[in-house]
Amino acid sequence: MDHPHFFGFIPYPATPVSFVGDMITSAANTHAGSWLQSSGPSTIERSLISWLATVAGLPNTAGGLFLSGGSMANLTAIMLARDSKLGSTWQEKARGVAYVSDQTHSLVAKGLRILGFENIQIRKVKSDNHFRLDVDALEKEILSDRANGLRPFLIVASCGTTNTGSIDPLHALAKLARTQFPNLWLHVDGAYGASVALSKGYKHLVDGLGEADSISWDAHKWLFQTYGCGMVLVRDGNLLRQSFATEAEYVRDAVDSGQGDSPNYWNYGPELTRPARAMKLWLTLQVFGLDGFGAMIDHGFVLAETAETELKKLPDWTILSKANMAILNFRFEPKERSEEELDVMNMAISQQLILKNVAAILTTKLLGKVVLRICSISPSLSKEAMRHIIARLDTVAREREGAYL
């Protein structure tokens, strides 16, 4: 997954600097659960979280912590939403309803189930023609659930969906959650896309991120870190302690002030023993600087745009979702083929590309069709190399077409 020609899933283009940071952190083996055990790394974690929250547009009340990745960040945020917006009894929780889109990552529903919600409490709202959550459809669902005596409590928006990179209308959703239905929590799953807040040329795309009550953000995706390095950022940082703090006599010597200046991170999230995950990201930021990071992120956009430009020059290729947030979806569609034949042909093209060692361009499904998908966030792939890959892709596709005649 770290090969520059790997475009499946969300690739893993970790920088060697992160790898070195990870080695040092592992060797020091700091227990980053409490201030007593980890005042140095916890200071780095606290300042990175506070700075990244500002970059995302959150107010200075924000807090958060590092976690293993997007799954745990989403789970943590859902717990805060549940504790803030639903009552404390199970009867009240049983009436809670959460809203996701048909493009939301499946692990959000997993997180809801882990926290005790049933599938019937999760509404999968349709997305619009650009794969963004349809706000009108959402509003109708909320109104209908309220009329039926249910308790809508959570909207999960995406900032960079896994399929197409689409960004839900964050401002409109915030308005819905704050003004129209004031008891709704807006969580933004930015596991993939929140990193664009550090981009130089594309930052405007994630405008509205700071409207969220909570944000998931994976550094092991588009901030080039080794696994597992994710974060949850929370608009009102105090809520983390309210949901997660515990006390016990055997940790009585590791008290923190409770003011956030000397955090015991085991009171901010689900883990007690935890590695000092912030250190490698901090080291990488020191080495590359903000300009370096911004340029590395922007390069991903340029690669996907290059792939799109090249495909458009060739006959029989259809773009199903334009280059967006470094993700592009397309399909080989020679004439006079049935939909089923095209599905099989595109799957075969993907497999042939791997067998011939050209690239890993895997498939997904959009609008019921099998499509080829490129997620191009590797800083070490050149535009020229991307052009060459598209040319090879076209050759492989025409060979497959020949095989079907």
Ligand SMILES: Cc1ncc(COP(=O)(O)O)c(C=O)c1O
């Ligand atoms: C949009 C989105 N959210 C969440 C996740 C899950 O994150 P993790 O694998 O770090 O748990 C992914 C993973 O690809 C993702 O793309």
